[in-house]
Amino acid sequence: MRIADVINHLESIAPAGLQESYDNSGLLIGEKSTKVSGVLISLDCIEATVNEAIEKKCNLIVAHHPIVFSGLKRFNNANYVQRTVQLAIKNDIAIYAIHSNLDNVYASGVNSKIAEKLGLINTRILSPKAGDLIKLVTYCPSTNEDSIREALFAAGAGHIGNYSECSFTTVGSGTFRAELGANPVLGEVGKRHVENEVKIEVIICKPQMNSVLAALNEAHPYEEVAYELYPTLNQDKNIGSGMLGELAKEMSASDFLKHLKSSMNLKVIKHTSWDKPIKRVAVCGGSGQFLLGNAKSCKADVYVTSDFKYHEFFDAENDIMICDIGHYESEKFTIDLLFDILSKKFSTFANLKTEVNTNPVNYFI
16 A cells, blocks of 8 residues: 555545645655555654554654645754654655645534534535636436446535435437547548437545546547536535534533533633523634634524634624633644544554644643
């Protein structure tokens, strides 16, 4: 098993194209062709993480946060980023980061893990992304309809909400005139031909476009495949930021804080005051202040996230309870998430959870 196989599986769940523009997810150090001896899973990748990988004979670190966000101009051990990168390169340790693309997926994503820990039901994306859905229309002989449709589905086309293998088919006639240089098997040169054809329409996600088109060309019998791509303004309910859900039973604010502290294994919670029952809960792993407006507009009673500044707590405006649980604390169960994803798929090498606490923040209690 090679690093490319691990990456392909992870990106089948959280495609690289879903990462935010500021992000630097992907294979940061190493080569995809390298054989995997073991995978160490962590939230962050620092020097201690690389040393742990060396000790445990893991030559691939899968981290949530990228160690490198912007270009490095020097390698002189001046800071922890440079030291970590140099240590990994010297010891042939590959580093792969799966950051905001894992934040932006509904199934098996960072926020679904938080929702699971809190026992939320009826969950959905808090802020779905618009414009990432494309309608693919293609035409093929009726005899090839089933095989082409299956090829499209296998490549990831046809997902709408909680449904898969969605398509629409129209029966019709296709005409063409073969010119010089055309495949003689498909028709006599210079003669107009009429074929019984079908039009197949499917929805695809923008990051899937190249792989779906490759599958279409591979499965289609024609040397010139006719297809059309239409951008849509539809929101993709499976892609976006944050998560909204409900508690199975309504709680008081005090009881919810106890539940939150216990479920997320927290030492401390910073929160605004709230004297109403709590039922609807919004969450966002990591820095989530940018979604406060979404949480309020969705009538959430509480918003669980991290990295709120002092004056931003005033923005609750008594419309919602803000719970800031800490950046590391909000995402630490991503380690368990990635471990489960990889362990279910790969059994030929060790998948290990880091034993290093990379949280740079300490609490005196």
